[in-house]
Amino acid sequence: MxxxxxxxxxxxxxxxxxxxxxxxxxxxxxxxxxxxxxxxxxxxxxxxxxxxxxxxxxxxxxxxxxxxxxxxxxxxxxxxxxxxxxxxxxxxxxxxxxxxxxxxxxxxxxxxxxxxxxxxxxxxxxxxxxxxxxxxxxxxxxxxxxxxxxxxxxxxxxxxxxxxxxxxxxxLIPAEINEAVSALEGMEKGHKKARPYLIKKLEEIGALRKGKLTEYGKMLVKALGR
Structure with a gap:
């Protein structure tokens, strides 16, 4: 089906x-x-x-x-x-x-x-x-x-x-995005930290800067979050 x-x-x-x-x-x-x-x-x-x-x-x-x-x-x-x-x-x-x-x-x-x-x-x-x-x-x-x-x-x-x-x-190759989005949502609310490797990846794509969500990061949460 x-x-x-x-x-x-x-x-x-x-x-x-x-x-x-x-x-x-x-x-x-x-x-x-x-x-x-x-x-x-x-x-x-x-x-x-x-x-x-x-x-x-x-x-x-x-x-x-x-x-x-x-x-x-x-x-x-x-x-x-x-x-x-x-x-x-x-x-x-x-x-x-x-x-x-x-x-x-x-x-x-x-x-x-x-x-x-x-x-x-x-x-x-x-x-x-x-x-x-x-x-x-x-x-x-x-x-x-x-x-x-x-x-x-x-x-x-x-x-x-x-x-x-x-x-x-x-x-399609499944993208493991749930952990990244969950981390961004938690950091936006100020009560969850992500693993170091994930923080590094999020910084590399411009979603985080100095531990804070960028405008791009906020857009990702809006588009992909729960």
């Missing part, structure tokens, strides 16, 4: 091949990270419509585009929560072919930190930009979603399941 946590962009064909592939591995749940961008939300809605036979939920990010450090911290925090929750399934996959590169990179990093099994990416010619065909479809969907899928659902399905995409699966 498996689950998928994936970022979503403006085009659903960045996600549909991943789901089609994982349905052969007894896929039980899909969680899509979505921004407030209306085209991203429309793309996610199309995925929910097509794969109604399995739970496909949306996890909302509180921005339209990831342009600040705080935005990526939010991605890491939300991904952490979902990856921990999805551990009840045997394998958790992270899909990074949809959405902004910063979001996808942060999601892949979260997968390494919090126990995902593989990172999946779809390579097709159409993912780099919105295809003219999808541009036409999505404008009509925005006007009347239910009417369009009712009358021309086969057209959307043909677009979603068009052959030609290649899936790349990248293994």
């Amino acid at each position: 498996s689950a998928l946590l994936a970022s979503v962009g403006e085009q659903p064909t960045a996600i549909s091949p991943l789901i089609d592939h994982l349905l052969t591995e007894n896929l039980r749940e899909v969680v899509l990270l979505v921004t407030k961008d209306p085209y991203v939300l429309l793309s996610a809605r199309v995925i929910q419509w097509e794969y109604h036979q399995i739970p496909v939920s949306l996890k909302a990010l509180q921005f339209e585009d990831a342009i600040t450090e705080d935005d990526l911290v939010e991605v890491m925090r939300v991904a952490r929560e979902e990856l921990i929750r999805l551990r009840r399934w045997r394998r958790v996959y992270v899909g990074i072919s949809g959405g902004r590169k910063g979001i996808a990179a942060t999601l892949a990093l979260a997968g390494s930190f919090f126990g995902a099994y593989r990172v999946l990416h779809v390579i097709t010619e159409e993912i780099s930009s919105v295809s003219p065909e999808w541009y036409s479809i999505r404008e009509e969907l925005r006007q009347d979603f239910e009417k369009f899928v009712g009358q021309r659902g086969d057209e959307i399905r043909e677009f979603l399941h068009r052959p030609g995409g290649r899936i790349v699966a990248l293994p």
